[in-house]
Amino acid sequence: MSADSLERLASAGKGESTRTLLRVIILLLVAGAAISSRLFSVIRFESIIHEFDPWFNFRATKYLVANGFYKFWDWFDDRTWHPLGRVTGGTLYPGLMVTSGVIYHALRALSIPVDIRNVCVMLAPAFSGLTAYAAYLLTNEMTPSSSAGLLAAIFMGIAPGYISRSVAGSYDNEAIAIFLLVFTFYLWIKALKLGSMLWGALCALFYGYMVASWGGYAFITCLLPLHAFVLICMGRYSTRLYVAYCTWYALGTLASMQIPFVGFLPVKTSEHMPALGIFGFLQLLAFLDYVRSAIPSRQFQTFLWVFAGSIFGIGLIGLVVATSAGFIAPWSGRFYSLWDTGYAKIHIPIIASVSEHQPTAWPAFFFDLNMLIWLLPAGVYLCYQKLADEHVFVIVYALFGSYFAGVMVRLMLTLTPVVCVAAAIALSTILDIYLKAKSPIPEEHLPEESTDGTSKKASKSGLRASNKPYIGIYATFSKVTVVGAMTAYLLLFVAHCTWVTSNAYSSPSVVLASRMPDGSQHIIDDYREAYQWLRQNTKYDAKVMSWWDYGYQIGGMADRPTLVDNNTWNNTHIATVGKAMASREEVSYPIMRQHEVDYVLVVFGGLLGYSGDDINKFLWMVRIAEGIWPDEVKEREFFTPRGEYRVDAGATETMKNSLMYKMSYYNYNNLFPPGQAQDRVRGVRLPDEGPVLNSIEEAFTSENWIIRIYKVKDLDNLGRDHASAAAFERGQKKKKVIKKKGPRVLRVD
């Protein structure tokens, strides 16, 4: 088995040390490939933080670096969720920020002048190199062939399923969490195999780090008990399992409770109950094990049934009572939506409104994993063949992970590691069999391999296999064909990964790129234009109202207080903003006054054909607002009687009078010759008469109209309502404008 070409080459040299050196070099190259394939956006654009959530993480990191850890821990942020504020220090996973902060201070201590922004931008690629190494370690625990580990490392390094969340600038919790996930699994397998408390404690340590970094830690919290449970069911309870699990659970739970955001959740919520249950179950098993050794076997049978039955009953009743009494929280909405994909759409529109919470489309598996997805079943099958404890883990993880990846797009991320491991096992097995240059020879002629762990293993499992003839590949043609095909697949895989990374996952989304007629790149930088304008030319405490998607960006780039942001902790507050956007000005204005709103920001893609704009998101605002005020905001009224969502002359009155519609199209028709105004996203011609705004006024519109900022007018000096005041103004102004415009145009011509 160990006779693949690489090692054959190595054995020609010095043997073990050469192999180690080669392996180190290969792993370094893999890490290099993993890092460099994530740099497309830095090279194409610049070193910039991407998208939405990373802007918050970046802002929090800057706060940490500037104010130190304890201030960060106690951070109450009054510049978000105005007027509520947010207890930021207690409602975030600090792992990411602390990691960057430590790296930043370490580099500074070496007097390397590094900008905190660059640390944040490059953190995800740097950790992807570590993830590749962790995948190598994990795979090596599964198979004696070290080439499988190297394959797993490169798969992990460049699989788009992981790259999607770890390109340079994608400064999100997942950036470090996937490394921690894989490494915790590796430590778990190691602890389980050795029955070692040291490895179990290390596993708990990294589990604690994982809890500090990402909400997805619950995946580990559920997977490890499940693995243990499956092992017990298979009759594989052992002291190794007992030691590994109990060490991990006790220390890991204590570690996780140190994070304020997690706190007592590990003993209070249903998500954490399986881990606690298995912990208790293991104690029982250990006890039974002891009893069995102490009393005769017949008495033990009776004892076992009575004991097990009563314990199960008591446990179940206890859980039901505790849940109904409120000691243990039932499953949270996000968890329900994992079981019933339609749940969120009906009950929690705010979760359903996020595109990454949608169920995965089938092509996405191929898109994100390419050939690995069809190597996964093969790898799982090979695990069934060996079926040691660690192989059970891969099987359990693969089933569990596949289910969740099918339910939610973004959980593709947690599936990717196991796919890489299983695919590497499958592929390395194929290559190991087909890459042997020599034809197989009977076993007694392989003395040089007898020291190798593989042949030991083979002889151990030799009970079934020894009387069968040795199966090998004899024909050179079939070797060449299979190896050639596999090489081609691998090359295609690399090409696919590069293409996907370059085209799908490397856009910062803050900056847009377009092509000029001559093929050169033209940068569309409207977001930053408007945010910079807000930052420089408005009061420091001017409150900005926008849909929650832009909250983190406004906080990070414009440095202005916002009403709602991507944290979405308060659904009612978001619904309030939704209502203000979806209602008539007369309704919206008091809402804005009550929330001390100074500016309103909308995203409008009509001029450029930018489809991710607010009019396209508008229905979610309506739905979320309707969830709180079903009598005042009605989704049905935004659709025409024929059920169409229209923005042109045929739009409903409710639509045309909504603040969002008015802000999006205000003054837009003046940009075009009469009757030519066109919305390039919806592909419709707009009415000649644009909407009229009374209570707010246009303050800034970016170059390509993507961002439009409106200033909320103060109350009228004369106590009129805004509509009549504005009508009076217009009546006066119209004459003036005509008077002035005439001569000016003449002079210019």
Add this chain to the structure above:
Amino acid sequence: MKTSAVFSAVLSLLSLASTGSAHGHHHHHHKHSDSGTSSASAPATFTPPQVFKNVNLVHIVSLEKNYVKESINVVIENIDKEAQSDYILPFTNEQLSRLGGVEVRDRKNAESGPFVVEPVEFESSGPNQYVRIRLPTPLAPGAQQTLGITYYLLSASKPLPASIKQEEQQFLSYSFSAYCPSVYTTSKQKTEVKFASTIIPDYTKLPGSGDVKEFPQKQGSKLVYGPFDEKPAGALEPVQVRFEFNKPVIHVSHLERDIEVSHWGGNVAFEERYDLEHRGANLSSLFNRVKWQQSQYYNPVTHALKEMKFPLRVGSADPYYTDVIGNVSTSHFRSNKREALLEIKPRYPLFGGWKYPFTIGWNSDAANFLRKTATGGFVLNVPFLEGPKQPEGVEYEQVVVRLILPEGAEYVITTPELPQRVTDIASHRNVKWTTGIPKSSISEAGVQIHKTYLDTIGRTALVIKGRNLVDDFRDRDLTVTYDYPMSAVLRKPLVVFSSSMAVFVSLWLLSLINLKFATKK
């Protein structure tokens, strides 16, 4: 007192008698040494002695740029019995804080160099403050000398009306005295006011004298008040002019300019951080993108700032243009053998009252600035100020130039007293420097330690703070002399090599330790 104290700090650089008069800064204590005379005394009051007479005075107020440049060409005569060397110029307290770039020369003798200028210190914070001009050679009784005095006043003109529409013309107004403020009797004088355009809708009219019926006389884009006959000391005649200035009024409140010299890389890296604002008329109604886009079609003259041009030294390379939220893509760099022009556009057009801080930087071959002296030292000659070249002018309220020398480079004192040398007391680092910027515009100079790029002892950084400068002083030199011994050159490679060797060796030693329990079978 405050302003005059600041101004005195400005000038105290030049005027240093003893080596012990270090200023109380934490980081850059500095002692100066100069051939200067005793510093200005601080009596309770100050009354300028009537020892001169202005025989003939021409006062030129230039409003062509967004700052005010005033030149006073005056023939002075000593009317005292003794030789006199101190000519006094009056300013108001408020003016003094905005005054910069004062230069005085002898009009008849161009080679005699700029005269020493310093404020008169006395214990009064009243509106009347004075600046003393020291004539290099005392003027004998009855003798005459022609002085050419130029100075700049920042933030001097105000938009009137203070807020206008986006497409309207911008007008500024400026108030001054038609009689040149002087503490001496002036026999004959006139004041010329120069404008950038011929549209001057309002100006104060004064009764004429002689054959002129009414002052001022308008000559194209120029107004002339005078000539006036003899006026007593302190005579003022306030006038106001309002003129079209349909250009951005660019005001840089703070400029930090870092110049980093690398001998290993053969490179001089420049980085400039601007706090820029438009001081002109605000928008009366908020920004209207439709109007702006339609007007851009005709490319009219506008008071909004759309673009800035930085003519860099030929050979400059790798420019960057960023602001606090990242790279700004609207820039263009044209570089060839004759020019290196960096054109940048702010993210948004800048209207009155709007701000736009930004950062630019570039690299340049060290050979363009650095030369070796015969004694083995180095002389670095860089522009003190570069910045944009705009037809409307740029004014800088505060400029901090930080010149970072290579690690271990400093000026080794060979002779005890040298002009223009600053020392960091804590580290005993010396730097010798001179600059073409008027001394009165330099408020502070010191040495700091700057640690970067794996430094161990840190680099010597010369920090010079200037105030109230304008773009007329672009390309005035800053010359620094320093020594850079071979031991300092080799310091970093040796440090990096030995420390990484130490890491390897200690790792190897650690790997020898066996942490396992002894396993006996």
